[in-house]
Amino acid sequence: TPLADAGTVLGTDPARVSTERTATPRHYLMCPPVHFDVVYAINPWMDVSVPVDAGLAVVQWQALKAAYEARGHTVDVIRPEPGLPDMVYAANGGVVVGGRALAARFTFPERQPEGAAYEAWLRTSGAQHGVVSLGQAAERNEGEGDLLWDGEVMLAGTGFRTTREAHAEVAALLDVDVVTLELVDPRFYHLDTALAVLTTAADGVRPEVAYFPGAFTPESLAVLRERYPDAIEATEGDAAVLGLNAVSDGRHVFLTERATGMHAALRERGYEPVGIDLSELFKGGGSVKCCTLELRPAASAPTVEVT
Ligand code: ARG
Numbered sequence: 001t002p003l004a005d006a007g008t009v010l011g012t013d014p015a016r017v018s019t020e021r022t023a024t025p026r027h028y029l030m031c032p033p034v035h036f037d038v039v040y041a042i043n044p045w046m047d048v049s050v051p052v053d054a055g056l057a058v059v060q061w062q063a064l065k066a067a068y069e070a071r072g073h074t075v076d077v078i079r080p081e082p083g084l085p086d087m088v089y090a091a092n093g094g095v096v097v098g099g100r101a102l103a104a105r106f107t108f109p110e111r112q113p114e115g116a117a118y119e120a121w122l123r124t125s126g127a128q129h130g131v132v133s134l135g136q137a138a139e140r141n142e143g144e145g146d147l148l149w150d151g152e153v154m155l156a157g158t159g160f161r162t163t164r165e166a167h168a169e170v171a172a173l174l175d176v177d178v179v180t181l182e183l184v185d186p187r188f189y190h191l192d193t194a195l196a197v198l199t200t201a202a203d204g205v206r207p208e209v210a211y212f213p214g215a216f217t218p219e220s221l222a223v224l225r226e227r228y229p230d231a232i233e234a235t236e237g238d239a240a241v242l243g244l245n246a247v248s249d250g251r252h253v254f255l256t257e258r259a260t261g262m263h264a265a266l267r268e269r270g271y272e273p274v275g276i277d278l279s280e281l282f283k284g285g286g287s288v289k290c291c292t293l294e295l296r297p298a299a300s301a302p303t304v305e306v307t
Contacts, residue, residue, distance in 0.1 A: 021199075021270045023251035026073045027129060029121070029293040030065055033057040033088035034080050038283050042108045043189050045285030057280035061088065064254065064276050064291060071252050071274075076129065076295070078121045084114050088281060089290040091144040091192060093118030097154070099132035099298025100174045104143040107161045118143070118293075130297020135173030139166035144293055145190035150209065151201030152177070157191025159183035179227070181220040188215035188239065192289045195224075196246040198232070198253060198271060208269075210246070210262065212239035232269070238262045245287035247294075254288050 036057045038046050065075050080087050087093075093114060094103040103119035106112045122134055141147065146162035147170060148155040154176045156167040160183055171178040181191060188194040194215035199208040210232035213221055224231065234244055243259025253266050257275030266273045278287050 021251035021272070023071065023249040026068075026249050027295040027297070028068060028073060028075045028247075029078055029090050029093070029129075029295055030061070030075055030291055031078045031080050031087050031090045031093075033061050033281065035082050035085055036088050036281065036284065037085040039085060040108075040110050042110065043285040044186050045283070047283070050283055052283055053280055057088070060276075060278050060280055061291065064278065064288060067254060067274055067276060068247075068292075071249065073249065076125070078118065081113070081117055084111070084117070086111050086284060087114050087117065089145070089284070089286045090118075090293040091290050092142045092190075093293055094122055094143040095141075095147045095149070095154075095170070095174070096122070096126075096131060096293070096295050096297075097149050097174050097176055098296060099130050100135065101126055101131045101133065102135045102137050102141070102143075102170065102173055104145075105137050105140050105166075106142060107140055129295050131295070132298045137166065137169055137173065139163055139169045141166040141170065142190060145192050145290070148191055148195060148197050149176070149200065149294075149296065150197050150207035151205075152207060154178045155191060155195065155197070155209075156180050157183050157194070160186065160189035162191075179223060181223065182217040183215055183220075184217055185215050188212065189285075190290075193242060193245050193285075194239065196244045196248065196253075196255075196289065198246075198248045198266075199250055210234055210244060210265070212236065212244055215239065232262070232265045234259075234265070235261050242282060242285075242287035245289040247289050247292050256282075256287050 036054050101122045104115045140163045142161040146157035156178045167178045195211035201207040212234045238259040238261045241258040243262040246255035253271045254274045263273040
């Protein structure tokens with residue numbers, strides 16, 4: 001069921017006069033940053049000498065959660081574990097498509113215990129949230145950090161964290177087609193720092209994305225331009241404030257308030273940008289999408305199976 005407000009009809013560009021954006025209710029999993037800190041550096045954004053205000057991080061995180069809920073979305077919360085300062089970045093904990101779930105297997109030892117925490121949640125709480133199977137990953141993958149579902153295919157990042165071997169495993173365990181995209185800039189170490197899915201494919205609706213071209217190899221850029229000829233190509237400035245680390249419900253796009261160029265580009269296409277301030281979590285190298293794991297239930301009645 002679409003949410004209450006109808007889409008905007010744009011009058012300026014004749015090619016887009018009929019553009020109407022419809023939000024669909026989403027189900028998210030988030031983890032409050034009560035134990036958030038920067039005590040190790042595993043990406044170029046992290047600087048252990050810069051102090052972190054975990055209290056402020058929690059307040060900012062609550063505002064993001066409230067922004068989702070105010071627009072009709074459901075947010076589930078996983079219990080944060082002491083000693084896992086990056087657990088707030090729930091997107092990395094796993095990926096769920098059509099009720100099939102996979103927990104992460106993290107690159108760095110500092111984050112590896114998070115995999116078990118998210119796996120336990122998917123196993124115990126997952127069933128109430130449309131998870132019908134939990135695949136056992138052997139390869140290194142960082143969940144929705146690198147695995148973005150566009151409604152037709154799984155866009156899969158590699159180069160820094162998730163491996164190519166994991167892409168094949170994801171295809172098999174989640175029963176999806178995978179499109180491999182290679183990342184080249186260490187600032188954009190996860191696919192979700194370089195690309196955002198704005199509209200997921202549905203009956204008669206083409207998927208739409210935004211991305212920063214400079215984050216990809218020439219070959220992967222060619223793949224993106226071919227698949228998404230109408231994509232928003234973000235500027236380096238917007239990418240460098242993690243403006244592509246965004247969550248969309250098809251109409252509202254939740255992203256850092258600092259990505260002003262992205263806000264304008266989104267508005268021009270009929271989306272409604274919702275500016276969020278996550279300045280504390282930015283110190284860990286993450287923003288809106290990093291904090292948000294989407295739970296996509298099975299379309300039909302669940303039967304529990306283990307693959
Ligand atoms: N400090 C975390 C790391 O480097 C940040 C993860 C951000 N999450 C994301 N989905 N990009 O692993």
